[in-house]
Amino acid sequence: DTGVSQDPRHKITKRGQNVTFRCDPISEHNRLYWYRQTLGQGPEFLTYFQNEAQLEKSRLLSDRFSAERPKGSFSTLEIQRTEQGDSAMYLCASSHKAGANSYEQYFGPGTRLTVT
Amino acid sequence: QKEVEQDPGPLSVPEGAIVSLNCTYSNSAFQYFMWYRQYSRKGPELLMYTYSSGNKEDGRFTAQVDKSSKYISLFIRDSQPSDSATYLCAMRGISNFGNEKLTFGTGTRLTIIP
Numbered sequence: 001d002t003g004v005s006q007d008p009r010h011k012i013t014k015r016g017q018n019v020t021f022r023c024d025p026i027s028e029h030n031r032l033y034w035y036r037q038t039l040g041q042g043p044e045f046l047t048y049f050q051n052e053a054q055l056e057k058s059r060l061l062s063d064r065f066s067a068e069r070p071k072g073s074f075s076t077l078e079i080q081r082t083e084q085g086d087s088a089m090y091l092c093a094s095s096h097k098a099g100a101n102s103y104e105q106y107f108g109p110g111t112r113l114t115v116t
Numbered sequence: 117q118k119e120v121e122q123d124p125g126p127l128s129v130p131e132g133a134i135v136s137l138n139c140t141y142s143n144s145a146f147q148y149f150m151w152y153r154q155y156s157r158k159g160p161e162l163l164m165y166t167y168s169s170g171n172k173e174d175g176r177f178t179a180q181v182d183k184s185s186k187y188i189s190l191f192i193r194d195s196q197p198s199d200s201a202t203y204l205c206a207m208r209g210i211s212n213f214g215n216e217k218l219t220f221g222t223g224t225r226l227t228i229i230p
Contacts, residue, residue: 004159033217040124042204042220043160056215091159095216105218107152107159 002026004108006092012114013082020078021111025094032075033105034067035091036060043091049075082115089113119143122205122221130229135192139205139221142186146207146219149181151190154202154223163203164190195228202226 005024013019025032030051035043046065048056051072061067064082069075079086089112093105122139129135137151148167152160164179166172166188172179178191188207192199202225206218 031216035218040222042120042122042206042222043218044220045217048215048217050215056217104162104165105216107161109159110157112157 004092004094004106006090006108006111008111009109010112010114012116015084015115016081018078018080019082019113020076021090021113023075023077023092023108025073025075025092026106029094029096029106030072031095032069033093033095034075034077035093035107037089037091037110038087046077079113082113084115087113087115117142118222119219120205120207120221123224124222126225126227128227128229129195131195131197133195133228135190135195135199135226135228137190137192137203137205137224137226139188139207140186141188141207141219143207143209143219144186145209147210148208148216149179149188150206150218151177151179152204152206152220154204156201160204197228197230200227 007022032049034046037043047067049069064080067077089110091110092108095105120141150165151163153163154160166179166181169181169183176193180189202223204223205221
């Protein structure tokens with residue numbers, strides 16, 4: 001299967017701990033997105049990478065959040081000093097660089113974070 | 117006010133019925149319109165997209181966009197129990213730096229009753 005994969009699928013952590021999530025996009029997709037989805041809401045954009053460059057970050061992404069995509073392939077999203085308000089589903093999506101289907105973002109299964 | 121408004125439902129219809137799902141939006145810059153289906157505890161799956169105004173049909177699904185009214189719709193014909201899911205509308209404008217970030221509605225939870 002060559003879809004977007006995310007790890008872990010579920011994470012339970014105590015308030016104040018640091019957590020890191022990983023996303024492996026579809027091979028050769030150079031665009032990668034992180035979204036956050038809370039219960040009963042649609043996904044909200046967090047940040048965007050084109051290759052290894054982080055080109056845009058949402059206001060939602062506080063200083064406690066950092067994302068990387070060191071070699072333009074997989075990406076990590078780290079949350080430091082987690083708060084209960086960080087509890088959500090963190091979704092990763094990837095897309096092609098250009099062409100007729102450049103609009104199409106393929107989503108991974110998400111990482112569900114619970115902060116206790 | 118949110119940029120994209122979507123009735124969260126829940127919506128329950130009998131099997132075989134026609135389902136109509138809708139979103140309204142306020143940002144005139146939106147040019148690309150999508151519908152995603154999301155099963156419980158899964159990632160969203162792209163169903164349909166439309167560029168600018170018009171209709172698009174794919175099997176039992178029809179997407180409509182009316183930019184003059186800032187209103188988009190998804191119709192599902194001959195609905196099946198397997199169509200039970202949350203349906204999310206999403207849209208975006210012209211990209212900056214290739215960033216095709218999507219703005220989503222809240223999703224409508226749909227149940228098809230056998």
